[in-house]
Amino acid sequence: MSTETETPFGEPTDDIERKRLIGRVFVAICFASTLVGIVALVALIADVLYESWGWVTWEFLTYPPSQVVENFMPDARGAGIYPAIVGSVFLIALTAVFTIFLGVGAAVYLEEYAAESRLKSFIEANIANLAGVPSIVYGLLGLAIFVRAVQMGSSLIAGALTLTLLILPIVIVSTQEALRAVPDSQRQAAYGVGATKWQVIRDVVLPRALPGIMTGTILSLSRAIGETAPILMVGASTSLFVAPDGLTSPFSAMPMTVFDWAKRPEPEFQHIAAAGIVVLLTILLLMNAVAILIRNKYDPRA
Amino acid sequence: MSGADRTVNISNGNSEVNDRTSSIVKYVFFSCALVTVLTTLAIILVLVQGSFVFFREVSIVEYFTGTDWSPVIRPRSYGVLPLIWGTLVITLGSALIALPVGTATAIYLSEYADPDVRKVIKPTLEILAGIPTIVYGFFALSFITPLIQRVFPETGTFNAAAGAIVVGVMIIPMVSSLSEDAMSSVPDDLRNAAYGLGATKFEVSTNVVVPSALSGIIASYILALSRAIGETMAVTLAVGMSPQITANPLESMQTMTAYMVQIGISDVSIGSIGYQSLFAVGLTLFAMTLAMNLFSLWIKSRYREEYQ
Amino acid sequence: MTANRGQGATTETRTDSSTESVTERVAGSPGVDDAVIESRDLKVFYGDDQALQGIDMEIPEKQVTALIGPSGCGKSTYLRSINRMNDLIDVARVEGDLYFHGKNVYDDDVDPVALRRKVGMVFQKPNPFPKSIFDNVAYGLRVQGKDDGDVEGKVRQALERAALLDEVEDQLDSSGLDLSGGQQQRLCIARAIATDPEVVLMDEPASALDPVATSKIEDLVEELSRNYTVVIVTHNMQQAARISDKTAVFLTGGHLAEFDDTSKIFENPESQRVEDYITGKFG
Numbered sequence: 061m062s063t064e065t066e067t068p069f070g071e072p073t074d075d076i077e078r079k080r081l082i083g084r085v086f087v088a089i090c091f092a093s094t095l096v097g098i099v100a101l102v103a104l105i106a107d108v109l110y111e112s113w114g115w116v117t118w119e120f121l122t123y124p125p126s127q128v129v130e131n132f133m134p135d136a137r138g139a140g141i142y143p144a145i146v147g148s149v150f151l152i153a154l155t156a157v158f159t160i161f162l163g164v165g166a167a168v169y170l171e172e173y174a175a176e177s178r179l180k181s182f183i184e185a186n187i188a189n190l191a192g193v194p195s196i197v198y199g200l201l202g203l204a205i206f207v208r209a210v211q212m213g214s215s216l217i218a219g220a221l222t223l224t225l226l227i228l229p230i231v232i233v234s235t236q237e238a239l240r241a242v243p244d245s246q247r248q249a250a251y252g253v254g255a256t257k258w259q260v261i262r263d264v265v266l267p268r269a270l271p272g273i274m275t276g277t278i279l280s281l282s283r284a285i286g287e288t289a290p291i292l293m294v295g296a297s298t299s300l301f302v303a304p305d306g307l308t309s310p311f312s313a314m315p316m317t318v319f320d321w322a323k324r325p326e327p328e329f330q331h332i333a334a335a336g337i338v339v340l341l342t343i344l345l346l347m348n349a350v351a352i353l354i355r356n357k358y359d360p361r362a
Numbered sequence: 363m364s365g366a367d368r369t370v371n372i373s374n375g376n377s378e379v380n381d382r383t384s385s386i387v388k389y390v391f392f393s394c395a396l397v398t399v400l401t402t403l404a405i406i407l408v409l410v411q412g413s414f415v416f417f418r419e420v421s422i423v424e425y426f427t428g429t430d431w432s433p434v435i436r437p438r439s440y441g442v443l444p445l446i447w448g449t450l451v452i453t454l455g456s457a458l459i460a461l462p463v464g465t466a467t468a469i470y471l472s473e474y475a476d477p478d479v480r481k482v483i484k485p486t487l488e489i490l491a492g493i494p495t496i497v498y499g500f501f502a503l504s505f506i507t508p509l510i511q512r513v514f515p516e517t518g519t520f521n522a523a524a525g526a527i528v529v530g531v532m533i534i535p536m537v538s539s540l541s542e543d544a545m546s547s548v549p550d551d552l553r554n555a556a557y558g559l560g561a562t563k564f565e566v567s568t569n570v571v572v573p574s575a576l577s578g579i580i581a582s583y584i585l586a587l588s589r590a591i592g593e594t595m596a597v598t599l600a601v602g603m604s605p606q607i608t609a610n611p612l613e614s615m616q617t618m619t620a621y622m623v624q625i626g627i628s629d630v631s632i633g634s635i636g637y638q639s640l641f642a643v644g645l646t647l648f649a650m651t652l653a654m655n656l657f658s659l660w661i662k663s664r665y666r667e668e669y670q
Numbered sequence: 671m672t673a674n675r676g677q678g679a680t681t682e683t684r685t686d687s688s689t690e691s692v693t694e695r696v697a698g699s700p701g702v703d704d705a706v707i708e709s710r711d712l713k714v715f716y717g718d719d720q721a722l723q724g725i726d727m728e729i730p731e732k733q734v735t736a737l738i739g740p741s742g743c744g745k746s747t748y749l750r751s752i753n754r755m756n757d758l759i760d761v762a763r764v765e766g767d768l769y770f771h772g773k774n775v776y777d778d779d780v781d782p783v784a785l786r787r788k789v790g791m792v793f794q795k796p797n798p799f800p801k802s803i804f805d806n807v808a809y810g811l812r813v814q815g816k817d818d819g820d821v822e823g824k825v826r827q828a829l830e831r832a833a834l835l836d837e838v839e840d841q842l843d844s845s846g847l848d849l850s851g852g853q854q855q856r857l858c859i860a861r862a863i864a865t866d867p868e869v870v871l872m873d874e875p876a877s878a879l880d881p882v883a884t885s886k887i888e889d890l891v892e893e894l895s896r897n898y899t900v901v902i903v904t905h906n907m908q909q910a911a912r913i914s915d916k917t918a919v920f921l922t923g924g925h926l927a928e929f930d931d932t933s934k935i936f937e938n939p940e941s942q943r944v945e946d947y948i949t950g951k952f953g
Contacts, residue, residue: 083564093466100531107505165394192655194592204408258384286494289594551797559810560787
């Protein structure tokens with residue numbers, strides 16, 4: 061349409077037209093790429109739901125596993141994932157206790173106490189590196205230190221300590237961010253009325269940063285609950301028929317049980333594994349929902 | 363005397379208790395931070411010590427040059443190359459998917475998408491990174507592999523292609539989110555400068571924004587690759603446990619991580635050569651990921667200097 | 671030709687030929703015989719806020735036109751509407767006409783990219799690309815497909831005209847970010863003129879610079895007006911008085927209070943408000 065109009069903008073309109081065409085193709089490619097991730101996510105969820113359809117029953121949630129496929133069927137004797145659910149809950153509760161103590165402590169040290177020194181940057185670089193260490197290496201660490209050297213055996217507490225070390229770097233970094241978001245004026249106000257450093261931290265900084273700390277910690281714990289490799293190396297059981305009843309008792313966990321089912325050749329176990337995944341993802345979803353609720357409720361920007 | 367009475371006491375004498383609490387608290391917090399340093403030391407110690415025992419029995423030369431890996435089943439041989447090969451195939455295969463897709467996604471989100479659309483799509487993609495890797499393994503076995511088998515019927519139940527695909531999908535959000543952050547932090551001044559010269563939006567995106575964000579983009583690539591190298595459960599389920607050097611991605615292979623799982627779930631006795639091999643393989647894996655993480659940190663620190 | 675966007679009464683009374691519309695001047699507007707840019711009832715809105723209130727102005731060829739006024743008066747908005755940089759702001763909306771060589775740049779068939787190739791721009795803050803000095807200047811040539819033939823010659827000529835060549839001659843391959851602020855701004859000017867546009871828009875180009883660098887930029891602006899039409903926004907009245915041939919005074923709310931020869935504006939302005947502003951009674 062513009063080819064015949066005499067514009068003062070000179071000759072190279074063809075060139076621009078061509079570039080615009082390339083540009084449109086380019087946007088289409090970028091948009092299609094964005095869809096790749098979305099489609100994969102939808103396919104994954106649809107696949108899990110499809111495979112698990114009809115297998116997630118009340119019995120599945122409340123019975124121990126079985127080697128016999130028939131037991132998982134509806135109206136059968138009943139078999140499921142119960143010990144692994146309890147194992148995972150205990151595991152995460154213990155991990156939460158250790159992580160909050162260590163993670164908040166380390167973050168408070170780095171943000172409130174440590175001077176801008178070589179030591180601080182060394183510790184922070186070290187934390188960044190730890191966050192990139194493969195989870196199975198943490199499993200080896202847990203195996204060699206907690207299971208063997210400290211003689212905890214393949215116990216719940218060994219698993220929890222291993223997971224603690226795994227998520228500690230993420231918790232520290234997110235807690236540091238929460239502490240940094242506390243305005244300095246709040247600290248100064250407390251110092252101004254004669255509070256000591258520890259009182260300032262305890263009475264002003266930590267309460268104010270708590271929602272951020274909780275959000276980051278819950279998100280990290282939701283990563284821990286899905287981890288298989290570390291607890292596998294520590295020796296989590298795949299076929300445990302009772303729930304753990306103490307810190308030192310052997311344990312199973314949901315991802316471990318799912319792994320055991322998924323690698324079996326019988327096609328029915330694919331459905332059972334899918335059912336286990338549905339339970340695992342549901343718990344993950346709940347944890348994330350809680351984290352987001354806390355963030356939205358207390359976020360000063362919201 | 364009365365004068366001294368009226369002196370206000372601002373020496374620290376009356377706050378001794380507070381002082382002691384404060385310094386105890388400080389040391390408690392410091393020990394928490396120290397745990398992270400001890401963790402690194404412990405990882406290195408455990409891996410080196412375990413490997414040391416392993417290499418008393420096995421020659422380092424054989425370990426790094428041998429092409430046959432069978433430390434548990436006789437005839438035993440200890441060439442780690444097949445495991446490294448498996449890891450490389452998965453890493454490169456996943457990179458082939460995640461790097462272009464992730465970069466293009468980042469460009470779309472940073473330069474083209476409506477802010478409201480971006481606010482929905484970015485966290486949605488990040489869900490991919492939050493799904494447990496065991497679920498990806500299941501997804502590979504129950505969906506991706508059957509799909510590949512429809513095109514190439516000779517594909518085995520366990521194959522490298524399915525593993526590379528699911529790992530690729532898993533690391534897309536690492537590339538897209540971190541690259542998008544880098545692109546969004548390119549100052550608008552630069553975009554305006556290019557528009558003012560008569561550049562089209564396509565040119566602004568590709569020859570101004572992407573080059574300016576390059577170090578951030580590359581750092582995201584390295585982090586994603588390092589994650590792919592260390593990825594365990596998905597590749598164990600999808601790729602299988604056959605250590606072999608083959609160029610055919612439709613065959614089963616074994617990665618370093620999958621080998622560690624294999625030993626982890628088997629009942630090799632502690633102290634045996636099979637058990638010790640865990641630490642040698644673990645150390646190899648740790649060294650590779652550590653090198654990549656340090657490289658990525660170095661690139662990021664350079665990038666920060668550039669924009670200040 | 672397609673209809674003018676979002677605009678009725680004023681455009682219908684005119685034909686599209688620029689020569690006729692030039693003769694049909696708005697009362698009070700000074701005579702400019704060789705106007706390159708001409709705006710008619712130009713209004714710009716940012717969302718619900720109106721930033722420009724129907725501006726009529728004619729900008730002469732190969733002269734320096736300064737746009738002055740207190741902050742928030744719309745002078746930068748006017749500048750950015752000339753090469754349609756306002757298009758890049760989502761909430762911005764333009765009504766009225768702006769003619770470049772008699773062609774309304776807000777017509778539907780006008781490609782803003784083609785327009786910007788003729789109307790270059792220099793920004794408030796120096797914004798060199800994180801590339802070498804050479805590549806910065808050559809970038810516009812590459813984008814516009816003018817990188818055949820003597821790129822190096824064109825780059826050197828642009829640097830020469832921007833009075834920067836002597837200082838950077840032996841470091842063309844080093845990064846543009848390594849230069850001082852004043853040098854960076856002259857680099858940006860070189861980048862803008864390398865492609866040989868007709869008009870160079872400058873948005874407070876010296877506001878981020880020290881006095882020495884500022885005076886170099888001012889000398890350069892006068893020099894540039896031999897070859898280019900220069901429109902410069904400045905908050906510095908002395909600067910406008912020193913370097914411009916015409917001055918437009920914008921006052922708060924996006925009104926054009928007065929537009930005339932610079933000497934007239936500074937010595938004998940028509941309106942009291944402009945006089946008050948010039949003499950520093952407000953602003």
